[in-house]
Amino acid sequence: MATNDQLKALVKSHADGDDPQFYAVAMQVAAKAARAGQSKFAQELRDLVNDLRKRSDASARVASIVPIVQPKGELRSLLNVSYPDALLGDLVLPTPLVSRIQEVLLEQRQRDTLAKYGLRPARRLLLTGPPGTGKTSTARVIAGELKLPLFAIRLDTILTKFMGETAAKLRLVFDALAETRGVYLFDEVDALGGERSAQNDVGEIRRVLNSFLQFLEEDTSESIIIAATNHPQLLDSALFRRFDTTMDFVLPDDEGVEAVIRNRLAGFQSGNLSWAKIVPAARGLSHAEITTATENAAKRTVLDGRTRVRTDELVAALKELPRMHRRDGKAD
Structure with a gap:
């Protein structure tokens, strides 16, 4: 309670x-x-x-x-817009991370109060961690909680072989960011913000990064910029300095595994489940993978005309998923 x-x-x-x-x-x-x-x-x-x-x-x-049903003109190919209704209570994350997100939301809601003292709310967030650990979900929750549209930047259409075109497209995105308040998600930002000293790097890529850093530095809008990456070690150090806060997402621990499954099975009878068997089967999986396995077991339950999920079905569904991550962080 x-x-x-x-x-x-x-x-x-x-x-x-x-x-x-x-x-x-x-x-x-x-x-x-x-x-x-x-x-x-x-x-x-x-x-x-x-x-x-x-x-x-x-x-x-x-x-x-x-x-702003859809971005207009060239922006149509650069941005995907959605209107999430996700809430913070939908996330299953470690308490310290939830607290950080709550702080961001509070600052955004009280941005007028902060402005009276010459202060600005945190609005540039860098999310790092393995795939499926809640980075994109966090962007949806922030948009949903603040009742803002979520704009996902399509880096595949922004990045071209001509640096001038890429910079011009980035400029369009940042102009839109200033014109329409929203949450703007740069997923897989390492494609833009890779280390400038990398040996296999070329001058064009370095100039793209410099343009991105400049746009971030000059931006004074009220929009929220969220950059996410599965590979923070690839990011240029200068990129970290452009963000107000960095949030590190990790694979769920044993308690988190149980919380994810219980959250997804809220509409089913789960009092019979043996967590001593389920939790070990889920170790090494991300939040998204555990959710997928749980939904697979739940679908089998529904199609069998039952309301009680069985331990053996859930364990089997978890073991069907390949281990794409290792807790030591050495491999994907």
Whole structure:
């Protein structure tokens, strides 16, 4: 059930009219209940929060979507836009990482208050870690919590063999970033921000990086820039200095494995599961891979006309996935 701090936060956010914070805390309570085995209550609370949020956001969302349904002109090939409704309670991450995300959200929500003291909220975030550990999901959650569109930058169309064209396309993205407030995700940013001293590097690539660094330095918009990479060791050191905060994502530990599975099975009976067998089978897998395996087991359960997921099915689904990561970080 909810902790005393969570209950106080619910009351305070309701009194302040801070709906996003109210929903975020409520989803945290649901996640905590799911981890405690209260699957039915957790799912009912999630459904209630999502229903309330959709109803209260309906008019505001329509107003915000109409002007920017899709980027126009050349931007169409450079940006993919979505409008996530993900919430912080949907994430299963280590507590310190969740706290960092909460700080970013609080600063963004209170950016006018900070401005009175000449301060700016954190708005340039660098997310590092293995694939499937929650980096892209975090971008969706930040956009969803702040009710902002999420623009995913298509680096495959930005990068060309002509440096001048690449720089011009980057300029278009940063112009859009200044014109339309949103969350802008540069996934696999090492394609832009690779180490300039690499032996196999060429002058054109170095100039692309320099342009990217310059655009980051000059940007004074209110948009949030999120850069994500699976290979932080490839990034140029100058890129780290352009970001307000760096968040390191890791593969889930044993407690995290159980939390991911419980979260995904909130609508099923899971009291019979043997975690002593399930957790070892999931070690070395990412959050996304564990979720995929859990969903595969859940689908088999539904198609068999059952509501109770079996341990052997879940273990089998987990073992079907190849181990693409190692906890020592040496290999993909």
